[in-house]
Amino acid sequence: MGSFFPSSFAPLDPQSFSDESKAVIDFIEEYYRNIEKYPVQSRVQPGYLSEKLPDSAPYGPESLEDILKDVSESILPGLTHWQSPNFFAYFQANASTAGFLGEMLCSGLNVVGFNWISSPAATELESIVVDWMGKMLKLPSSFLFSGTGGGVLHGSTCEAVVCTLAAARDKALERLGGGENITKLVVYASDQTHFTVQKAAKLIGITKSNFRAITTSFSTKFAQSPENLRAAIEEDIKAGLVPLYLCGTVGTTACGAVDPINELANISREYKMWFHVDAAYAGSACICPEFRPYLDGVELADSISLNPHKCASESHSVIDYKDWQIALSRRFKALKLWIVIRKHGLTNLMYHIRSDVSMAKRFEAMMKPEIESKGTELNRELLNAVNSSGRAFMTHGVVGGTFYIRAAIGATLTEEHHVDDLWKLIKEKAQNLFLN
Amino acid sequence: MGSFFPSSFAPLDPQSFSDESKAVIDFIEEYYRNIEKYPVQSRVQPGYLSEKLPDSAPYGPESLEDILKDVSESILPGLTHWQSPNFFAYFQANASTAGFLGEMLCSGLNVVGFNWISSPAATELESIVVDWMGKMLKLPSSFLFSGTGGGVLHGSTCEAVVCTLAAARDKALERLGGGENITKLVVYASDQTHFTVQKAAKLIGITKSNFRAITTSFSTKFAQSPENLRAAIEEDIKAGLVPLYLCGTVGTTACGAVDPINELANISREYKMWFHVDAAYAGSACICPEFRPYLDGVELADSISLNPHKCASESHSVIDYKDWQIALSRRFKALKLWIVIRKHGLTNLMYHIRSDVSMAKRFEAMMKPEIESKGTELNRELLNAVNSSGRAFMTHGVVGGTFYIRAAIGATLTEEHHVDDLWKLIKEKAQNLFLN
Numbered sequence: 001m002g003s004f005f006p007s008s009f010a011p012l013d014p015q016s017f018s019d020e021s022k023a024v025i026d027f028i029e030e031y032y033r034n035i036e037k038y039p040v041q042s043r044v045q046p047g048y049l050s051e052k053l054p055d056s057a058p059y060g061p062e063s064l065e066d067i068l069k070d071v072s073e074s075i076l077p078g079l080t081h082w083q084s085p086n087f088f089a090y091f092q093a094n095a096s097t098a099g100f101l102g103e104m105l106c107s108g109l110n111v112v113g114f115n116w117i118s119s120p121a122a123t124e125l126e127s128i129v130v131d132w133m134g135k136m137l138k139l140p141s142s143f144l145f146s147g148t149g150g151g152v153l154h155g156s157t158c159e160a161v162v163c164t165l166a167a168a169r170d171k172a173l174e175r176l177g178g179g180e181n182i183t184k185l186v187v188y189a190s191d192q193t194h195f196t197v198q199k200a201a202k203l204i205g206i207t208k209s210n211f212r213a214i215t216t217s218f219s220t221k222f223a224q225s226p227e228n229l230r231a232a233i234e235e236d237i238k239a240g241l242v243p244l245y246l247c248g249t250v251g252t253t254a255c256g257a258v259d260p261i262n263e264l265a266n267i268s269r270e271y272k273m274w275f276h277v278d279a280a281y282a283g284s285a286c287i288c289p290e291f292r293p294y295l296d297g298v299e300l301a302d303s304i305s306l307n308p309h310k311c312a313s314e315s316h317s318v319i320d321y322k323d324w325q326i327a328l329s330r331r332f333k334a335l336k337l338w339i340v341i342r343k344h345g346l347t348n349l350m351y352h353i354r355s356d357v358s359m360a361k362r363f364e365a366m367m368k369p370e371i372e373s374k375g376t377e378l379n380r381e382l383l384n385a386v387n388s389s390g391r392a393f394m395t396h397g398v399v400g401g402t403f404y405i406r407a408a409i410g411a412t413l414t415e416e417h418h419v420d421d422l423w424k425l426i427k428e429k430a431q432n433l434f435l436n
Numbered sequence: 437m438g439s440f441f442p443s444s445f446a447p448l449d450p451q452s453f454s455d456e457s458k459a460v461i462d463f464i465e466e467y468y469r470n471i472e473k474y475p476v477q478s479r480v481q482p483g484y485l486s487e488k489l490p491d492s493a494p495y496g497p498e499s500l501e502d503i504l505k506d507v508s509e510s511i512l513p514g515l516t517h518w519q520s521p522n523f524f525a526y527f528q529a530n531a532s533t534a535g536f537l538g539e540m541l542c543s544g545l546n547v548v549g550f551n552w553i554s555s556p557a558a559t560e561l562e563s564i565v566v567d568w569m570g571k572m573l574k575l576p577s578s579f580l581f582s583g584t585g586g587g588v589l590h591g592s593t594c595e596a597v598v599c600t601l602a603a604a605r606d607k608a609l610e611r612l613g614g615g616e617n618i619t620k621l622v623v624y625a626s627d628q629t630h631f632t633v634q635k636a637a638k639l640i641g642i643t644k645s646n647f648r649a650i651t652t653s654f655s656t657k658f659a660q661s662p663e664n665l666r667a668a669i670e671e672d673i674k675a676g677l678v679p680l681y682l683c684g685t686v687g688t689t690a691c692g693a694v695d696p697i698n699e700l701a702n703i704s705r706e707y708k709m710w711f712h713v714d715a716a717y718a719g720s721a722c723i724c725p726e727f728r729p730y731l732d733g734v735e736l737a738d739s740i741s742l743n744p745h746k747c748a749s750e751s752h753s754v755i756d757y758k759d760w761q762i763a764l765s766r767r768f769k770a771l772k773l774w775i776v777i778r779k780h781g782l783t784n785l786m787y788h789i790r791s792d793v794s795m796a797k798r799f800e801a802m803m804k805p806e807i808e809s810k811g812t813e814l815n816r817e818l819l820n821a822v823n824s825s826g827r828a829f830m831t832h833g834v835v836g837g838t839f840y841i842r843a844a845i846g847a848t849l850t851e852e853h854h855v856d857d858l859w860k861l862i863k864e865k866a867q868n869l870f871l872n
Binding site for chain 2: 007011012013014016017018020021022024025026027028029031032033041042043044047048049050054055056057058059060061062064071074075076077078079080081082083089090093094095097098099100101103104105107108109110111113116117118119120121122124125127128131132135136146148155162166169178179182183185202203204205207240320335339341342343344345346347348350351355389413430
C-alpha cells in the first residue's frame with residue numbers, strides 16, 4: 001500500500017478479462033452447489049461489516065483472490081440467500097443460467113441505448129421482445145407496437161407507476177386548466193395495493209390526503225370492492241375533488257388477491273380516470289391459458305405493468321427510449337429478456353409456472369387439515385423460530401387485521417422435497433412452542 | 437418447434453451454468469479482441485431487426501449456440517460500439533474487467549437489498565463504499581455516513597435529481613402552507629445544464645414555465661453567471677414566485693464547463709433554495725488533487741450527485757435503502773463499485789483519469805495550429821464523413837449558437853495512437869470536403 005505507482009494500466013485486457021471472469025464463474029458455481037448449507041436468512045448484527053472492512057479506499061490495487069476471499073468471509077454471511085431453494089419470503093427474484101448469460105452479454109457489450117442511434121439493436125430488440133411478451137399474455141393489439149401501442153422495459157414497477165401517474169396528472173391538469181388544481185387530484189387503490197403506488201403518487205406531487213386505500217375484506221378474498229370504490233369516488237366528487245388514477249392489482253403482495261379488472265376498468269371509464277393494471281406479481285403466470293382470465297378486462301385499461309405498458313402512441317420511425325422512462329441512460333435489458341425467452345421457450349416457462357403452482361397447492365393440501373389459528377403473538381414466535389433455524393425463510397402479512405405467516409413458493413431451485421421439508425420444519429417448531 | 441413438452445426443467449444447474457457461462461466469456465473475449473474491426477457507429481437502417489427476428493416468442497427452447505450466432509449476425513451489426521477505442525461520442529460508459537466481475541457477482545448472488553434484513557451486506561457495503569467515494573473526493577463529513585450525512589447508489593443522475601427535487605419541493609410546500617403553491621416554485625440551472633434537470637422538474641410537478649435556463653456565454657467559458665442568476669431570481673420574486681432549487685454543474689455535457697460552485701452556493705443560501713451539484717460528468721476526476729478545486733464550495737451544497745448524495749440525516753440503527761430512491765427493489769450495485777475500487781486502487785484510478793486528460797491535451801495541441809471555423813454546414817458534413825467511415829464516432833454540440841464537433845476522449849481501450857489516428861482521419865475527411 002502507498003508505494004505502488006503504475007506506469008501503465010490495462011483494465012480491459014482480453015486475456016485477463018477471460019481468465020478472471022472464469023475464476024468468478026467457478027466461484028458462483030461453487031456458491032450454487034453449496035447454497036443449501038448457508039442459513040437462508042442472514043444472522044449478522046447491524047454494523048457487522050464496518051468492523052470487517054477498512055473505512056477508506058485502498059491506495060494500491062488488490063488481487064482477485066483477496067477480493068473473493070473477502071466475498072466469502074465478509075459478504076456471504078451478510079446475505080439473505082434469495083436463490084436458496086428454502087427461500088419462501090417476499091417475492092421470487094429468480095436467477096437462471098439464461099438470465100445470467102443475458103446479464104453477461106449486456107455488461108460485456110455495455111452499450112447505452114438511450115436513443116435509437118446510440119445502439120439501434122438495443123432499441124429495436126426491446127420493441128420486439130416487448131411485443132413477444134404482449135403476445136404471450138394475449139394482450140390486445142392496442143398494447144403492441146405491431147398494433148397501436150407499445151411498451152418499455154423499466155427497472156422496476158415503481159418506475160412504471162411513476163411514469164403513468166405523471167402522464168395522467170399532466171393530462172388532467174391540462175383539462176382542468178391550471179397546475180394549482182393538483183391539490184384536487186385523487187388516486188385510488190385497494191388497501192392491499194403495494195406501497196409503491198402511494199410512494200409514486202407522493203413523488204409526482206399528489207397530496208398525501210388524496211390517496212384512497214379502498215378497504216378490502218375476507219368476503220372478497222381481499223380483492224378491491226367496486227362498491228366501496230364507487231362510494232369513495234362519489235364522496236370525493238361531492239367534496240370538489242377530481243378522480244385521477246385507479247390502480248387495479250393482479251396478485252397483491254400480501255395474499256395474492258386479484259382485483260376485478262373488468263369492473264374496475266368500467267368505473268374508471270365512467271369517471272374518466274386513468275386505469276393502470278399492476279400485474280407485477282401474478283401477471284407473468286397469465287402466459288398459461290388457465291390463468292389468463294385474471295387479466296380479463298385489461299383491454300379497457302390505459303396501461304399495464306409487468307413489463308410492457310401501453311402508452312398513447314404516435315407513429316415515429318425510430319423510438320428514443322429515454323423519453324419513455326425516468327432516467328436518460330439505460331442498460332441493454334432487452335438482451336437478457338430475449339435470451340431468457342429463447343433459451344427456455346414458452347413451453348418451459350409455462351412448465352415452470354405450473355410446477356410452482358402445483359407445489360403451492362401441495363403445500364396448501366398438507367397444511368389444511370392441521371391449520372388452527374393460534375393468534376398473532378404465537379404466529380410471530382413461530383415465524384421467528386422457523387427463520388432463526390436457518391433452514392427456511394418466510395415473511396409475514398397482515399390482512400383484515402390478522403397477522404399470518406406467508407410462504408411464497410417459486411424460487412428457481414425449489415423442488416417438492418423443499419416444500420415438504422418446510423412443512424415438517426413448521427410443525428416441529430410449532431410443537432416446541434406449544435409444548436412450552 | 438411445437439413438439440417439445442418438458443418433463444423437467446433445471447434452469448440453474450451448477451454444471452451447465454458454469455459451462456455455458458464460460459462459453460459466453462469466450463464470446464465476449466473474442467468481441468474485445470476484434471472490437472476495432474467493427475464500424476464504430478452502427479450502419480443499420482431503422483427497422484432492420486424486425487426483418488431478421490421472428491415476431492413472436494419461440495415455443496420450444498433454443499440452444500446457446502444458435503442464440504450466440506444470432507447475437508453475432510443480428511445484434512452486433514446494430515450496435516454502436518461504446519467500448520471501441522475509437523468511440524469519442526456522448527460520454528464514456530467504460531467497461532473494465534473489474535466492473536464485469538462485480539456485475540457477475542451481483543447477478544449470480546441476485547439478492548434484492550431493498551431493506552436491511554433482505555440482505556444486510558448489500559446495505560452495509562453500500563454505506564461503506566459511498567463513504568469511500570466521499571473521502572476520495574474529499575467531501576466534508578456532513579456528506580458522509582461517518583459524519584452527519586450519507587449517500588445512495590442510484591441507477592442514474594436523473595434519479596438523484598428527481599429525489600432531491602422532490603425533497604426540496606415538499607420542504608418548500610410545507611413552509612408555504614399548501615400544495616397549490618406548487619405553481620409558484622421555480623427551478624434554476626444554466627442553459628448548458630443537462631436536460632435531465634428539466635425532465636426531473638416536470639416529473640415532480642414543476643410548471644414548465646417555471647424552469648429557468650440561465651443564459652451562458654463564451655466570455656465565461658459557458659459557466660453559469662451568478663449575475664444573470666441573481667437577476668432572474670429577483671425578477672421571479674417580484675412576480676410573486678418562489679425560488680426552489682438551483683443546479684450547479686461540474687462538467688457540462690456539451691463542452692465540459694464548470695459552474696462557480698462557491699458563488700452559486702452563496703446565492704442559494706441567501707434565497708433559501710436547495711443547491712444541488714451535478715458532477716456526473718467531471719466529478720470523478722476530482723479524486724485527483726489537481727482537479728479537486730472544481731468542487732470547492734460543495735461544502736455549502738445540500739446535495740451532490742456523482743454517486744453519493746447528501747440527505748438530511750437522522751440516526752437510524754439500520755438503513756432501508758428503498759426509502760432513499762424511487763424504486764423499491766434494487767441490485768447489489770455496491771458490490772460492483774467495491775470491486776472496481778479495490779481491484780484498481782486509488783492510484784490506478786487516478787492514473788486512468790490523468791492519462792485521459794493528457795490524451796485530450798495532446799489532441800488539443802495537435803489541432804490548435806490548424807483550426808479554422810468553416811461554419812455549421814461544413815462542420816456537419818465533416819462529422820458525417822468521419823462517422824460514416826466507421827473508423828471513429830464523435831457527436832456534436834451547440835454552444836453560444838455555434839455548431840461544433842465534439843471529441844470525448846477516455847474510453848477504456850483508447851490509447852495515444854487512437855487519438856493520433858482520429859486527428860489524421862479528421863484531416864483526411866476535411867481535405868476531401870474542402871477540395872470538392
